[in-house]
Amino acid sequence: MSNPSILILPGDGIGPEVMAQVTRIIDWFGEKRDLKFDVETDLVGGAAYDKHGVPLSDETMARAMEVDAVLLGAVGGPKYDDLDFSVKPERGLLRLRKEMDLFSNLRPAQCFDALADFSSLKKDIVSGLDIMIVRELTSGVYFGEPRGIHKEGNERVGINTQRYTESEIARVARSAFELARKRGNKVCSMEKANVMESGILWRDVVTEIHETEYPDVELSHMYADNGAMQLVRAPKQFDVIVTDNLFGDVLSDCAAMLTGSLGMLPSASLGLPNADGRPKALYEPVHGSAPDITGQGKANPIACILSFAMALRYSFDQGDEATRLEKAVEKVLADGARTADLMGPEDGTPISTTQMGDVILEAL
Amino acid sequence: MSNPSILILPGDGIGPEVMAQVTRIIDWFGEKRDLKFDVETDLVGGAAYDKHGVPLSDETMARAMEVDAVLLGAVGGPKYDDLDFSVKPERGLLRLRKEMDLFSNLRPAQCFDALADFSSLKKDIVSGLDIMIVRELTSGVYFGEPRGIHKEGNERVGINTQRYTESEIARVARSAFELARKRGNKVCSMEKANVMESGILWRDVVTEIHETEYPDVELSHMYADNGAMQLVRAPKQFDVIVTDNLFGDVLSDCAAMLTGSLGMLPSASLGLPNADGRPKALYEPVHGSAPDITGQGKANPIACILSFAMALRYSFDQGDEATRLEKAVEKVLADGARTADLMGPEDGTPISTTQMGDVILEAL
Ligand SMILES: CC(C)[C@H](C(=O)O)[C@@H](O)C(=O)O
Ligand SMILES: CC(C)[C@H](C(=O)O)[C@@H](O)C(=O)O
Numbered sequence: 001m002s003n004p005s006i007l008i009l010p011g012d013g014i015g016p017e018v019m020a021q022v023t024r025i026i027d028w029f030g031e032k033r034d035l036k037f038d039v040e041t042d043l044v045g046g047a048a049y050d051k052h053g054v055p056l057s058d059e060t061m062a063r064a065m066e067v068d069a070v071l072l073g074a075v076g077g078p079k080y081d082d083l084d085f086s087v088k089p090e091r092g093l094l095r096l097r098k099e100m101d102l103f104s105n106l107r108p109a110q111c112f113d114a115l116a117d118f119s120s121l122k123k124d125i126v127s128g129l130d131i132m133i134v135r136e137l138t139s140g141v142y143f144g145e146p147r148g149i150h151k152e153g154n155e156r157v158g159i160n161t162q163r164y165t166e167s168e169i170a171r172v173a174r175s176a177f178e179l180a181r182k183r184g185n186k187v188c189s190m191e192k193a194n195v196m197e198s199g200i201l202w203r204d205v206v207t208e209i210h211e212t213e214y215p216d217v218e219l220s221h222m223y224a225d226n227g228a229m230q231l232v233r234a235p236k237q238f239d240v241i242v243t244d245n246l247f248g249d250v251l252s253d254c255a256a257m258l259t260g261s262l263g264m265l266p267s268a269s270l271g272l273p274n275a276d277g278r279p280k281a282l283y284e285p286v287h288g289s290a291p292d293i294t295g296q297g298k299a300n301p302i303a304c305i306l307s308f309a310m311a312l313r314y315s316f317d318q319g320d321e322a323t324r325l326e327k328a329v330e331k332v333l334a335d336g337a338r339t340a341d342l343m344g345p346e347d348g349t350p351i352s353t354t355q356m357g358d359v360i361l362e363a364l
Numbered sequence: 365m366s367n368p369s370i371l372i373l374p375g376d377g378i379g380p381e382v383m384a385q386v387t388r389i390i391d392w393f394g395e396k397r398d399l400k401f402d403v404e405t406d407l408v409g410g411a412a413y414d415k416h417g418v419p420l421s422d423e424t425m426a427r428a429m430e431v432d433a434v435l436l437g438a439v440g441g442p443k444y445d446d447l448d449f450s451v452k453p454e455r456g457l458l459r460l461r462k463e464m465d466l467f468s469n470l471r472p473a474q475c476f477d478a479l480a481d482f483s484s485l486k487k488d489i490v491s492g493l494d495i496m497i498v499r500e501l502t503s504g505v506y507f508g509e510p511r512g513i514h515k516e517g518n519e520r521v522g523i524n525t526q527r528y529t530e531s532e533i534a535r536v537a538r539s540a541f542e543l544a545r546k547r548g549n550k551v552c553s554m555e556k557a558n559v560m561e562s563g564i565l566w567r568d569v570v571t572e573i574h575e576t577e578y579p580d581v582e583l584s585h586m587y588a589d590n591g592a593m594q595l596v597r598a599p600k601q602f603d604v605i606v607t608d609n610l611f612g613d614v615l616s617d618c619a620a621m622l623t624g625s626l627g628m629l630p631s632a633s634l635g636l637p638n639a640d641g642r643p644k645a646l647y648e649p650v651h652g653s654a655p656d657i658t659g660q661g662k663a664n665p666i667a668c669i670l671s672f673a674m675a676l677r678y679s680f681d682q683g684d685e686a687t688r689l690e691k692a693v694e695k696v697l698a699d700g701a702r703t704a705d706l707m708g709p710e711d712g713t714p715i716s717t718t719q720m721g722d723v724i725l726e727a728l
Contacts, residue, residue: 076558090558120489120597141505141526141560148561152529158565160526162505166519192613194440194454196505197512201522226652228618229626232596233484249556250614254592262593288590 003036004316005067009044009060012080012089013289014299014353015073021301021357022071022308025325028361029312033321040067044096045075045089045289055092064096069315070282071308072096074289097137100280102269103168104175105137105248106310107286109235109255112264114333118342119260126235126258132183133241133255134176135248137269139168140198142245162198164244169205175270176242177214184239186218190227190247202244224251231255252286262287263300263341266307268314281315283307293340297352300339302329305360328363332356367400368680369431373408373424376444376453377653378663378717379437385665385721386435386672389689392725393676397685404431408460409439409453409653419456428460433679434646435672436460438653461501464644466633467532468539469501469612470674471650473599473619476628478697482706483624490599490622496547497605497619498540499612501633503532504562506609526562528608533569539634540606541578548603550582554591554611566608588615595619616650626651627664627705630671632678645679647671657704661716664703666693669724692727696720 008023010016029035042048042060049055055075064070075089085091096102111119111129119126144161151157173189180187189206191199203221210219222230224247230237231251235258243251256265265287271280285303293299306329313322333342337359340350351359372387374380393399406412406424413419419439428434439453449455460466475483475493483490508525515521537553544551553570555563567585574583586594588611594601595615599622607615620629629651635644649667657663670693677686697706701723704714715723 085561085564088558094559121485125484144523149565155530156565157527157529158560158562159508160560160562162524162526163521165516165521192610194452195458196522196524197449198522198524200449201513201520225613225617228592228614229621232618232621246556246610247614249589250592250611253589254596254618257593257596 003038004069005038005040006311007063007067007070008039008041009070010041010047010073011044011075011289012046012077013074013291013294015075015289017295017297017299017353018285018301018304019071019073021353021360022304024357024361025305025308025364028364029321032364035318035321044072044092046077046080048092049080049083049087049089053087055087055089056095061095061099064100064282068278069311070096070100071311072282072284073304074285074287076289077291077294094142096282097269098143100282101138101271102280102282103136103138104172104270105135106179106268106270107133107135107252107256107265109133109252109259109265111259112261112330112333114330115259115261115264115342119258121258121260126260129235129259131235131238131241131255132179133243133248133252134172134179135252136168136172136244137248138245139164140245162196162246164198164201166201166205169202170209173206173209173242174213176240177209177217180217180240181214185216186220186239188220188222188227188238188241190222190224190241190243190251192224193221194223206242227251228254231258256286261342262303263339264302264306266303266310268307268310270314278315281311283311297354298340298350299353300341301353301356305329324364328360331363332359335359367402368433369402369404370675371427371431371434372403372405373434374405374411374437375409375439375653376411376441377438377655377658379439379653381659381661381663381717382649382665382668383435383437385717385724386668388721388725389669389672389728392728393685396728399682399685408436408456410441410444412456413444413447413451413453417451419451419453420459425459425463428464432642433675434460434464435668435675436646436648437668438649438651440653441655441658458506460646461633462507464646465502465635466644466646467500467502468536468634469499470543470632470634471497471499471616471620471629473497473616473623473629475623476625476694476697478694479623479625479628479706483622485622485624490624493599493623495599495602495605495619496543497607497612497616498536498543499616500532500536500608501612502609503528504609526560526610528562528565530565530569533566534573537570537573537606538577540604541573541581544581544604545578549580550584550603552584552586552591552602552605554586554588554605554607554615556588557585558587570606591615592618595622620650625706626667627703628666628670630667630674632671632674634678642679645675647675661718662704662714663717664705665717665720669693688728692724695727696723699723
């Protein structure tokens with residue numbers, strides 16, 4: 001049997017730097033745990049635009065559809081700010097999400113004990129925090145038609161369309177309920193049903209799926225504005241949060257920042273299972289391309305490394321090996337390993353991206 | 365000359381309780397400062413629905429168009445959850461905003477020194493915080509057409525439309541720049557220009573207005589998801605934030621909660637000036653109708669009282685009297701007056717809504 005395949009797309013900014021550490025870790029699993037992967041690397045985002053004039057070539061797209069998992073670094077940067085909308089780095093990522101049909105985006109917001117002090121929130125509010133945000137990723141205002149800028153009389157008008165079908169809501173709701181069963185058994189669904197009809201449909205469908213398929217899970221509903229408040233006020237009230245593409249974008253970033261360790265947070269974007277039962281899947285850190293620190297060896301590779309841990313768990317059915325990797329990360333943090341983002345100005349000298357890779361490999 | 369006129373709409377839940385304290389304060393200004401207002405009171409939200417079968421009657425709407433300022437308490441409550449979308453309490457408020465054309469919603473997020481400890485954020489992150497969020501209030505996805513739920517094949521589809529014209533963006537941008545000039549002279553505009561064309565137009569127009577009319581103000585742009593993060597990470601980096609209706613809804617609630625004193629935060633919604641130079645205006649607390657504490661004398665009336673202070677400043681050109689009222693509020697807080705929302709479980713006995721009114725009147 002051939003090895004499971006991984007397509008690595010380091011992308012832009014710090015993407016290649018953090019991904020270099022992931023590659024070392026993949027190699028370690030191959031050598032030490034006999035978990036071998038066929039790894040290939042390709043371009044996405046600005047890097048792809050520079051070479052091909054598009055942020056994702058058709059060839060790369062085709063490979064993404066074939067492999068067992070995609071690992072992505074980050075896309076975007078000021079160099080590409082003035083590009084036409086249709087070829088912006090982000091379109092490469094959005095094309096992957098859409099064509100791979102990765103409708104369920106899992107974004108854990110977890111506060112690492114060793115780092116609780118680093119949050120802008122009080123320690124008792126965030127220590128032990130462990131939320132899973134499930135964001136719908138292939139519909140809503142990101143992809144709805146009509147869209148664009150046109151002229152009406154002598155003014156321009158900008159339009160986007162928020163659009164959800166019942167089945168689009170149902171499948172992401174199921175994914176949230178399934179996850180909740182393996183965690184705290186609670187789901188909170190967020191929308192603006194008080195002002196948006198798409199929110200009413202969202203609430204209806206989530207309620208239906210709950211009643212007919214997951215009555216054992218505790219379900220609550222919250223308006224998204226209140227959700228943002230509650231995340232700041234008392235985030236530990238949540239277990240799994242399920243929400244649409246745009247609210248999910250904003251709320252998951254808000255939740256991520258609560259932990260104080262954005263450089264630590266992974267994500268998984270999952271689609272439907274292939275013939276072999278594996279979901280189509282893309283793994284990426286929650287953080288962006290961080291142009292301000294690119295090329296300085298300052299980036300924290302942990303979010304990207306933990307994204308690979310999610311791949312081990314969700315794509316390769318290697319939950320134990322995922323836990324092994326996560327424990328290694330916890331250990332180096334407990335031992336005091338800190339990249340620059342995890343330090344205050346007076347906390348001494350941070351270690352580099354590569355050094356963080358070194359100590360995690362050692363801990364493994 | 366007749367007195368300036370105020371229409372009071374207490375609304376639902378704790379609305380009437382907090383508004384009762386505002387009425388006492390309006391009376392005080394009439395007696396002690398010779399600032400007399402013609403005050404009338406009417407129904408909005410669920411209260412209006414109970415009486416008229418609609419959340420805002422045409423008569424009340426007509427009066428709102430005529431008076432010099434509207435003060436609103438809060439709308440909504442679980443009793444009305446199952447009402448049809450078109451008569452939900454919220455529609456009353458939205459009708460006021462739309463027909464009065466209140467395009468500029470000013471939401472200060474201010475951290476009161478005496479209450480800095482009460483935030484879920486660390487004291488040094490929020491103490492002295494003073495942000496003004498300017499939210500576009502009459503367009504965007506709240507009002508865009510087409511909207512609704514329809515059938516396609518055998519599934520329901522929910523649709524809303526995000527729509528902005530150049531002039532809608534331009535006028536709220538101007539309002540933000542004007543405010544910035546009176547404050548820290550900095551505006552940060554937030555959208556998702558990386559994924560939404562309406563966000564591209566937003567960024568374009570804000571940039572144009574800045575270059576041609578307000579080059580002296582410092583302007584920056586931020587994606588709204590990053591905005592949510594930055595609000596949690598380091599809110600003091602902001603002075604004025606300008607954003608669209610939906611992002612404004614979520615981000616202003618997030619910012620409000622940073623201060624730890626939601627029961628303290630007022631808002632002003634301003635439209636175009638009338639013949640006499642006064643803008644159409646509605647003032648309301650940022651908090652909601654709080655059904656869980658309704659009728660218990662627990663509600664904090666300060667947000668509603670400070671909304672009246674904003675009315676003094678923006679509608680009645682009485683900046684000094686507004687400051688007098690704000691100082692009285694600061695004084696009672698410094699002296700330790702606390703309603704239940706401003707206390708931890710071990711902090712002793714809170715004072716009631718009316719008692720808070722008492723001490724503020726004394727301080728005046
Ligand atoms: C880069 C951008 C297109 C993307 C999004 O808006 O979804 C990012 O913010 C994210 O959350 O993954
Ligand atoms: C009550 C509701 C319609 C309203 C809104 O969504 O605008 C509220 O959340 C607000 O922020 O004023």
